[in-house]
Amino acid sequence: MTDASGRCACCAIVPPKVLRHIARRGTAAQRDAALATLATEATHRLTRATAQSLGSGAARAAYAGASAAPVKSRTIYDVAHRTTLPGKIVRSEGQRATRDAEASEAYDGLGATFDFYWQAYRRNSIDDAGMALHASVHYGRKYDNAFWDGRQMVFGDGDGDLFNRFTSSLDVIAHELTHGVTGDEVNLTYLGESGALNESISDVFGSLVKQWAKRQTAAKADWLIGAELLTSKVQGVALRSLKAPGTAFDDPVLGKDDQPATMAGYVETSADNGGVHTNSGIPNHAFYLAAAAIGGYAWEKAGRVWYETVRDKRLKPAATFAQFADRTIVNADHLFGGTVKTAIAGAWQAVGVAISAP
Amino acid sequence: MKIELSVDGGFARLPGLAKPVTIDSATLPAARGAALATLVARARFFDATPTSPSPAARDARTYTIAIDDGARQRALCVAEPIADPSMRALVDAIVACTDDARRGTA
Structure with missing residues (x-):
């Protein structure tokens, strides 16, 4: 049984641990309902905490209406x-x-x-x-x-x-808005590896918003950031490429795309807050490899794991690539189980990020 | 007057645009050189307070401007968003000159 938003109505009283089990072991319909409910749970938790802290009838009424689709402003x-x-x-x-x-x-x-x-x-x-x-x-x-x-x-x-x-470029707008989301959740420090993660998360969800709007699978997506920004005078296809970091442009004025795809090319620099727009190529490529290996719509599994990792209270603002990678693997296991977990672990290993999560 | 501009950060942070560029007002058309000198004076460049990016800002740029007018030398960091209209006008003018120099259209 589902409510107006498509969520499983009975799931509202099911503990998250059980929902995660359903998400891993249930039928396709059960899994979808459980995942939708798990996603909504965080919103409810915040609203519920606020309502309880206020203790007023108005606050409880506001909470009662929180399951309705939100209104944009x-x-x-x-x-x-x-x-x-x-x-x-x-x-x-x-x-x-x-x-x-x-x-x-x-x-x-x-x-x-x-x-x-x-x-x-x-x-x-x-x-x-x-x-x-x-x-x-x-x-x-x-x-x-x-x-x-x-x-x-x-x-x-x-x-x-x-x-x-x-x-x-829609992905540029989504990139900037995602900086707000990251700031609201883990607020990754804008320096070095944590800064590059901050930038990468904005690129990942920037690309996912574009893919979602076009209903593109991971195989069909271009995985480019800012493709519409460059004029015809520029020798290049975009500002960045998650699929092939380092290949987006090679132009006499703009220079050559210097994003590394793996840790072997990690750039040590004091410029740009320690290369936050350069070294982001490494986690960007890890996401691409994971999404490509999983297949289908990238926002559904790989994107979902990344999103839950941004919300993961165990992720710290000064997180390194390896610490972020470990949390993606743990969250992949909780949300989807072995196949997705294996794909994500393989992606991090392919870009040279050492993981320690079991 | 010699002016060096370095631009750091930005969503479109690109290697070719991140390299410092130096311009010499003596080599610019006379009107453009004079306009730059006026903007430097209006922005009170040699007395202006440096600014740092907001801790919450992401993809904002920081401009490092070094000016040698013969009598004085100074390097100043200016972070976006630039609230002072006079400083904004100076930064815009320097960026336009360095863009032309970078593209060989000065």
Whole structure:
């Protein structure tokens, strides 16, 4: 029996340990229902804790309505080529699109990412508690970047020579929003290996949102980040490739893609917070290898394991690649059992990350 | 006046764009060189306070600008988002000059 959201109604009272057993041993339908319920459990736990701490009737009423599909709250601002955030509101939730392509792409991209997190993992926005999404477009002049400032997303128009507008790639929007998710969960320190994990998690879920929107399997996906950003003048296909790190571009102005695919190529540097955008190629490639080995839709198993690892309270902000890898293996075992666990362990071994999880 | 710019970080952090680039205002068209000097003065570059990225920011850039105007020398770190409009205008102008230099279109 399922409720309106497709979850198993009886699973609401089943302990997580039993749900995990069902997820591993049950029929396909039982497994899907158990996994959906496990995903929702975290949202309920937070809401329930809040309601209990308040102890009021209003709080309990709010908790009673928490199982309904969440409501998006997006606001897009135009910085008008200045840099004082957030700028002037140009579109709020439910309003019609304007003629501004950047504003429309930001609105739609935030919506797709919100929907992905809810439908794939039952996560209600960045903080799993319905946080409103804010994005500013037309930041600066010919600005070749996008960033998360800790509260909102910011997108430049690109210079039009090498870079198109930074809202043109859905995976870029999802990348920035995922920085908010990671910050809300483990808040991986933005330095060295933990910083590269932080960047990699944003690339992984950036790619997964694009795959989910296109209903692409791991075999069909391009595994590229920022493919739409580069103009035709650039000799390259994207900014990064999870499938083949180090091959995304080789251009006289941009240089050559320097992302390593394995630990043998790990770059020791003081630049870019210890190479967070460079060494992210290693966990990126591990995710690709795991997803490719598992097959099917990458967000369902490999993505689910990565998501649960980001939420894993045993993962620490200063986590190394090896510590993150160990938690993915433990979580894969809990969620899906041997085949997925073996695929993920093999992926980490292939990129040279030493694992110690049994 | 010699200006060196280094850009660190950013979502589109790319090796070719991360290399420091030096420009000499004496080699720029006169109007562009004069405009740079005006922007340096307006931003009070030699007295400005350096800024660091917000601990919660991700993919934001930091600009390191070194200027030698003959009488004074200084290297200054400026992190995004840049709140001061005068400093923002100076950074934009330097980035435009170094982009042209990098692409051979100066």
